[in-house]
Amino acid sequence: MMTAIAPPQSGQRLALLIQYQGTHFHGWQRQVGQRTVQEVIEQAIASVVNHPVSVVAAGRTDTGVHAAGQVAHVTVNSPIPAHRWPGILNARLPADVVIRAAAVVPNHWHARFSALWRRYRYTLYTDPCPNIFLRPWTWHYYYAPLDVEKMAAVLQPLLGRHHLSAFHRSGSNRAHSWVEVQAVSCQRRGALVEIEVQASG
Incomplete structure (x- = not known):
């Protein structure tokens, strides 16, 4: 049973460009007792902002699937500018996940529903x-x-x-x-x- 994490009601919404090697992940989506891409990124962000976060991806990948440019968004209560987030997170993430870029987007922008392809x-x-x-x-x-x-x-x-x-x-x-x-x-x-x-x- 997965428990959804409520995002903060205010703050800045960040779009993230993510790359990962899926060999040692049980896919993107958070799963109890399994190592997933979503979970390790959420843990890295939460360790910076000191509140739980929910990272929403444009699509979910299965076990063993890699991503060259997965797009996701997260809402955080933090004054950290977008251009600093990749370096901050990459220092906290395992070697098989990299944040390649980050940008502030409007709060109505959604990685899944705003994606065109x-x-x-x-x-x-x-x-x-x-x-x-x-x-x-x-x-x-x-x-x-x-x-x-x-x-x-x-x-x-x-x-x-x-x-x-x-x-x-x-x-x-x-x-x-x-x-x-x-x-x-x-x-x-x-x-x-x-x-x-x-x-x-």
């Missing part, structure tokens, strides 16, 4: 010989040749507006099930095949 990349490493430096960031697939042109072609029907209620969790309280897929691509870079999908949610 999210972009996801899936990377396959196709050389039969393993590469230890790529292992944390790729899926090692070498069992059969991959035809990147055909893969790119079959991605095209994903473009456009789709009703995705079949993918909801049981008991989901989402207001609607429509998602706009804005861009898809598949390309090869040497032994790497990169698939990217950009969508409204």
